[in-house]
Amino acid sequence: MTDLTGLYDFSPRLLALADKAEEKCREAFARIEEIQAYNEAKVLKAFADNRVSAAHLVGTTGYGYDDMGRDTLDRVFAQALGAEDALVRHQFVSGTHTLATALFGVLRTGDTVVSVTGAPYDTMEEVIGIRGGGTGSLQEFGIHYRQLELLPDGSPDYPAIEEAAKTAKMIYIQRSRGYSLRPSLPVETIGKIAAAAKRGNPDTVVFVDNCYGEFVEKLEPVSAGADLMAGSLIKNPGGGIAPTGGYIAGRHDLVELCGYRLTCPGIGRESGCTQDQNRGLYLGFFHAPSAVANAVKTSCFACALFEELGYPTTPRCGDPRTDIIAAIELGSAENLCAFCRGIQAGSPVDSHVTPEPWAMPGYSDEVIMAAGAFTMGASLELSADGPLRAPYSVWVQGGLTYNTGKLGILLAAQAMESARS
Numbered sequence: 001m002t003d004l005t006g007l008y009d010f011s012p013r014l015l016a017l018a019d020k021a022e023e024k025c026r027e028a029f030a031r032i033e034e035i036q037a038y039n040e041a042k043v044l045k046a047f048a049d050n051r052v053s054a055a056h057l058v059g060t061t062g063y064g065y066d067d068m069g070r071d072t073l074d075r076v077f078a079q080a081l082g083a084e085d086a087l088v089r090h091q092f093v094s095g096t097h098t099l100a101t102a103l104f105g106v107l108r109t110g111d112t113v114v115s116v117t118g119a120p121y122d123t124m125e126e127v128i129g130i131r132g133g134g135t136g137s138l139q140e141f142g143i144h145y146r147q148l149e150l151l152p153d154g155s156p157d158y159p160a161i162e163e164a165a166k167t168a169k170m171i172y173i174q175r176s177r178g179y180s181l182r183p184s185l186p187v188e189t190i191g192k193i194a195a196a197a198k199r200g201n202p203d204t205v206v207f208v209d210n211c212y213g214e215f216v217e218k219l220e221p222v223s224a225g226a227d228l229m230a231g232s233l234i235k236n237p238g239g240g241i242a243p244t245g246g247y248i249a250g251r252h253d254l255v256e257l258c259g260y261r262l263t264c265p266g267i268g269r270e271s272g273c274t275q276d277q278n279r280g281l282y283l284g285f286f287h288a289p290s291a292v293a294n295a296v297k298t299s300c301f302a303c304a305l306f307e308e309l310g311y312p313t314t315p316r317c318g319d320p321r322t323d324i325i326a327a328i329e330l331g332s333a334e335n336l337c338a339f340c341r342g343i344q345a346g347s348p349v350d351s352h353v354t355p356e357p358w359a360m361p362g363y364s365d366e367v368i369m370a371a372g373a374f375t376m377g378a379s380l381e382l383s384a385d386g387p388l389r390a391p392y393s394v395w396v397q398g399g400l401t402y403n404t405g406k407l408g409i410l411l412a413a414q415a416m417e418s419a420r421s
């Protein structure tokens with residue numbers, strides 16, 4: 001690899017393994033670059049077709065009626081994501097809030113939502129009312145919830161999905177593994193789930209938690225049969241530039257309903273000023289396919305290097321990707337903490353800080369996290385975390401540029417090596 005003498009001081013053994021790991025990634029990198037090129041073209045075309053102009057980059061104040069920048073950004077997102085319509089707003093405070101808006105926007109008292117990919121992301125359990133006080137949860141509003149598990153090999157239970165859809169207003173799918181060890185679902189698999197659900201009930205709404213998935217493949221779930229999807233702008237589609245926000249995209253009638261939930265009945269999407277947010281949201285979306293490709297490359301490199309070092313990874317380095325997450329089983333608390341110290345040292349912000357395990361509210365074990373990001377909590381930027389319990393897995397994601405992401409991963413490996421000697 002490039003001679004970094006005087007900048008970073010890696011052991012000769014690690015440098016040799018890094019070269020080997022990168023060699024192993026060659027095919028995967030070619031695939032990622034091909035997808036990146038396609039997605040960049042998709043985004044550029046969406047900007048051009050919707051005649052994005054300088055005036056759109058300037059925001060409004062107050063009620064924000066007739067905010068051209070906002071309404072055009074909705075159309076740009078919709079086109080590039082292959083959706084009929086989209087609702088892109090900096091007023092979404094997080095991914096969870098965006099997903100919750102979609103659920104409350106579409107579901108009504110007496111309806112049933114069925115998660116067909118096992119337990120949803122942690123924070124969604126409180127939204128649904130499976131866990132926590134349930135204040136304001138779907139359950140409190142009389143919306144029923146059921147759950148189908150993935151089969152032992154990680155694949156969906158299609159006959160059970162078809163049957164469940166018969167009485168379901170909504171079929172809920174989570175694309176990314178989140179913080180579990182189950183496989184993430186390719187868009188093609190999501191398409192098969194949607195087809196099974198529609199066989200059971202053509203009127204059921206197929207909804208996808210698309211967090212961490214945008215631009216990892218050429219197509220998004222709404223192009224494969226899903227009706228609606230949502231995600232966070234401080235993950236993939238914000239391109240590392242959007243400072244906050246979320247998006248919902250899919251069928252026009254459903255996106256309209258979500259607009260009435262985000263603001264209120266009668267007003268919906270017609271209001272909501274953009275202040276000085278438009279430029280960052282446009283610029284971030286423009287950068288997103290490239291930033292995502294760099295994060296996926298960083299993730300492949302991390303898996304390749306740690307496979308060389310003898311640690312199990314999911315996915316494996318050459319596996320096709322549908323999200324930016326990798327999990328590495330590090331086997332001991334010392335390794336996990338050293339890994340996170342290395343990632344932190346390889347961050348552009350707060351690199352001098354030492355992450356320590358802490359008892360995070362809502363978790364049964366201590367958790368350690370490494371993140372030194374320009375946007376607080378942004379996980380398209382290089383970050384890592386894991387609970388201090390066997391098998392001491394670390395979840396690592398992000399890397400706005402491959403070269404800096406790779407340095408972060410090398411510093412993590414080096415920190416583990418130093419901790420042992």
Ligand SMILES: *Cc1c(COP(=O)(O)O)cnc(C)c1O
Binds near residue numbers: 212
């Ligand atoms: C991040 C994430 C969420 C929630 O997003 P927050 O911004 O953390 O609220 C939901 N689902 C998945 C799969 C995620 O990765």
